[in-house]
Amino acid sequence: MAEAVVSIGMRSSRPQQYSHRLAAANQALDAKGLAAQFKRxxxxxxxxxxxxxxxxxxxxVSSADGKTFALLRVA
Known part of the structure; x- marks a missing residue:
């Protein structure tokens, strides 16, 4: 069964960019790791x-420890 990424209905493109990067990641990312993918x-x-x-x-997004985050996916 294919996974569908939850669409984030926000006006700002920043949360959308973050959600796309989290969706592409194969592991949870922290803020520093995600920020490294953008102009600093x-x-x-x-x-x-x-x-x-x-x-x-x-x-x-979900976070088990409050430091690393992963996009919630629905099956």
Whole structure:
């Protein structure tokens, strides 16, 4: 049975970009690992961490330890 990636219906392209990167990852990523895939600024890690925390609260991503995140998939 094929897995379908949960679509995130948000206006900002940043959460969508993060969800695509999480979907392509073969393991859970932390904010620093995800931020490394984008152009870096002084606040990139913090912004990525904030978005990941928000996506986890909304139920779009899961985190067993609060540090690494994986996109929730539905079968």
């Amino acid at each position: 600024t002084k606040t990139t890690d913090k912004k990525v961490a904030d978005v990941l925390d928000s996506l986890a609260r909304l139920g779009y």
